Amino acid sequence: MSHLLEVRDLEVKFALRFGDITAIDGASFKLDRGEKLGLVGESGAGKSVTGFSIINLISKPGYISKGKVLFEGKEISSYSDEQMRKIRGNSISMIFQDPMMTLNPVFTIGFQMVETIQAHRNISKAGAEKIALEKLKKVHIPSPEQRLSQYPHELSGGMRQRIIIAVSLLTDPAIIIADEPTTALDVTIQAEIMDLLQELCASDNMALILITHDLGVVSQVTEKIAVMYAGKIIEYGPTDQVVTYPVHPYTEGLIKSIPGNVVNPGEDLVQIPGMMPTLTNIPPGCAFNPRCYLRQAVCTKTTPELKDVGNSVMAACHMRYKGDGRTNQ
Amino acid sequence: MFAFIIRRILQAILVMLVISLVGFSIKNSIGDPVRDLVGERVTPKERAAMAEKLGLNDPFSTQYVRFLKNALHGDLGTSFIYRKPALEVILKHAPATIELVLGSALIIVIFSLPLGMYTALKPRSLFSRFVMGFSTLGVSVPVFLTAIGFIYLFAVTWHVLPSYGRGETVDLFGNGYWQTGFLTIDGLKHLILPCISLASIMMPLFIRLIRSEMMEVLETEYIKYARAKGLSPMRIWFVHAFKNTLLPVVTVFGIQIGIMFAFTILTETVFQWQGMGFMFLDAVQRADISLLIAYLVVVGSVFVIVNTVVDVMYGFINPTVRVAGTK
Numbered sequence: 001m002s003h004l005l006e007v008r009d010l011e012v013k014f015a016l017r018f019g020d021i022t023a024i025d026g027a028s029f030k031l032d033r034g035e036k037l038g039l040v041g042e043s044g045a046g047k048s049v050t051g052f053s054i055i056n057l058i059s060k061p062g063y064i065s066k067g068k069v070l071f072e073g074k075e076i077s078s079y080s081d082e083q084m085r086k087i088r089g090n091s092i093s094m095i096f097q098d099p100m101m102t103l104n105p106v107f108t109i110g111f112q113m114v115e116t117i118q119a120h121r122n123i124s125k126a127g128a129e130k131i132a133l134e135k136l137k138k139v140h141i142p143s144p145e146q147r148l149s150q151y152p153h154e155l156s157g158g159m160r161q162r163i164i165i166a167v168s169l170l171t172d173p174a175i176i177i178a179d180e181p182t183t184a185l186d187v188t189i190q191a192e193i194m195d196l197l198q199e200l201c202a203s204d205n206m207a208l209i210l211i212t213h214d215l216g217v218v219s220q221v222t223e224k225i226a227v228m229y230a231g232k233i234i235e236y237g238p239t240d241q242v243v244t245y246p247v248h249p250y251t252e253g254l255i256k257s258i259p260g261n262v263v264n265p266g267e268d269l270v271q272i273p274g275m276m277p278t279l280t281n282i283p284p285g286c287a288f289n290p291r292c293y294l295r296q297a298v299c300t301k302t303t304p305e306l307k308d309v310g311n312s313v314m315a316a317c318h319m320r321y322k323g324d325g326r327t328n329q
Numbered sequence: 330m331f332a333f334i335i336r337r338i339l340q341a342i343l344v345m346l347v348i349s350l351v352g353f354s355i356k357n358s359i360g361d362p363v364r365d366l367v368g369e370r371v372t373p374k375e376r377a378a379m380a381e382k383l384g385l386n387d388p389f390s391t392q393y394v395r396f397l398k399n400a401l402h403g404d405l406g407t408s409f410i411y412r413k414p415a416l417e418v419i420l421k422h423a424p425a426t427i428e429l430v431l432g433s434a435l436i437i438v439i440f441s442l443p444l445g446m447y448t449a450l451k452p453r454s455l456f457s458r459f460v461m462g463f464s465t466l467g468v469s470v471p472v473f474l475t476a477i478g479f480i481y482l483f484a485v486t487w488h489v490l491p492s493y494g495r496g497e498t499v500d501l502f503g504n505g506y507w508q509t510g511f512l513t514i515d516g517l518k519h520l521i522l523p524c525i526s527l528a529s530i531m532m533p534l535f536i537r538l539i540r541s542e543m544m545e546v547l548e549t550e551y552i553k554y555a556r557a558k559g560l561s562p563m564r565i566w567f568v569h570a571f572k573n574t575l576l577p578v579v580t581v582f583g584i585q586i587g588i589m590f591a592f593t594i595l596t597e598t599v600f601q602w603q604g605m606g607f608m609f610l611d612a613v614q615r616a617d618i619s620l621l622i623a624y625l626v627v628v629g630s631v632f633v634i635v636n637t638v639v640d641v642m643y644g645f646i647n648p649t650v651r652v653a654g655t656k
Binding site: 055057061084086088090091093094096098101102103104105106107115116119120151153167307 | 372437499549550551554555556557559564568572573576610611646647648649
């Protein structure tokens with residue numbers, strides 16, 4: 001049986017004046033119906049670009065240079081923009097990072113919801129409004145009838161993100177890609193939004209790709225996790241397994257740096273020394289090697305492949321391929 | 330919305346007061362109304378008596394209040410060249426200028442919107458580069474040169490369009506005030522060259538403004554989101570981006586229309602167009618102070634009215650302004 005979504009060896013490049021730079025270097029992952037995947041990494045690791053490249057909406061001058069995106073077995077990465085439009089916002093919806101910037105300020109909520117339905121369904125305005133209302137109720141918006149005639153600036157950030165989630169539900173998509181959906185919100189509202197997303201995925205059997213830098217959120221919400229570093233997936237597997245027994249030293253560092261995770265009160269948090277390299281300046285061998293406490297000569301020479309390390313986990317680290325790397329816990 | 334309109338009107342009144350104060354101060358300090366009325370051959374004693382009778386010895390504030398009262402009754406003084414109330418003289422000349430400005434505004438809207446949007450959407454196309462290059466040229470050539478060039482080509486060389494005057498006009502309301510050139514073929518023919526000349530300065534500005542606003546809007550998150558929702562490019566450009574592009578353009582358009590009213594002088598001179606600008610130059614040459622001040626006040630009010638209307642319109646387009654106004 002084919003997977004709902006399969007990304008195979010995806011490579012995204014940005015054409016710049018001094019030549020192309022590779023933003024994503026051979027990312028592969030799979031997603032089944034109703035499954036939740038977390039894409040984790042620092043800013044600039046390529047997680048957002050990965051999300052956008054699924055619906056082929058990378059900002060110029062970016063382009064997919066290699067690899068495939070298969071949706072329901074069809075290779076959508078080779079679709080024309082016209083064909084792709086039938087999938088965007090229809091079978092695959094997106095939730096953007098900043099709800100303050102996502103809605104068009106000069107149109108009412110109702111207008112922006114109705115047009116989305118009408119872009120994909122042959123339906124009257126009244127019919128579309130009925131669906132919009134139903135979805136607004138589904139995201140627990142108080143007095144939904146009133147919201148339809150309101151403008152975005154009349155609503156708070158948390159409310160707007162709920163509306164955007166409602167917009168993404170309008171066409172009953174199979175997948176929602178949420179690009180840092182809570183980064184711009186208050187901590188209390190963050191939890192509400194995540195709960196809502198989880199609830200909707202469960203009730204509608206939707207798949208979710210959650211792009212975030214917050215490992216804590218990912219570990220609570222998703223079943224699978226892909227950790228990205230400098231444009232590569234460096235660890236990929238079931239969330240429980242990866243969070244409890246991280247294989248890659250980078251994943252390990254990320255988990256240790258979460259407050260309250262490893263360190264006792266009063267102690268310093270564990271940091272990963274150094275910074276992620278910029279895409280134009282990736283060191284040879286393993287991109288993480290300058291910051292890695294396990295570094296050996298081989299790490300600076302050859303790039304590690306993503307390999308099965310047992311327990312359904314894949315990791316890209318020379319030092320952890322052989323033997324049982326997880327004993328360091 | 331109502332509160333917003335009221336507030337804008339109050340602001341407009343305040344601006345008008347300032348304009349009238351400036352106008353009156355000029356009149357008060359440079360003109361000699363007694364000489365205007367009776368000339369040089371009157372004894373100083375009679376002059377003094379006359380000045381007293383006209384209230385010229387009253388304090389500045391009293392005189393200003395009197396000036397305001399008269400102005401509110403439509404009396405802006407008497408033009409001594411025309412021997413008629415200044416306001417009447419101006420109103421007689423206004424329709425010609427209004428038609429010239431309207432014609433130009435129409436040309437600007439019809440051409441700058443599609444050109445500005447096209448150059449924003451396809452910035453690399455050959456046509457866009459041509460438009461942008463040409464608009465730089467248009468902005469840098471002064472109006473009178475453009476106008477003279479047009480006259481040379483279309484009137485002198487090819488004999489297709491008339492070079493001066495308003496041509497055949499029709500009395501619009503039957504009372505002799507509004508002679509319109511819009512209703513006859515000849516009148517329209519006479520409008521073409523002056524309108525294009527007047528538009529030639531503002532048009533490049535608008536093409537560039539619309540282009541840069543549109544390009545900025547196209548980079549926003551909500552446009553990217555509109556694409557992620559699967560909307561068609563046409564809808565994204567002409568509905569989502571268009572309305573946001575228009576917001577700043579409407580404001581600038583209001584100001585520019587006001588400026589065009591005041592600066593038809595060059596165009597009117599070249600084309601011997603009997604409008605307010607032509608009249609103004611005449612008044613300057615013959616030192617008709619009353620008429621000049623009346624012109625200042627009238628043009629000032631046109632400016633203020635146009636801007637107020639534009640601001641109210643802006644309130645209708647931009648929902649965020651409306652809310653701020655109702656608070």
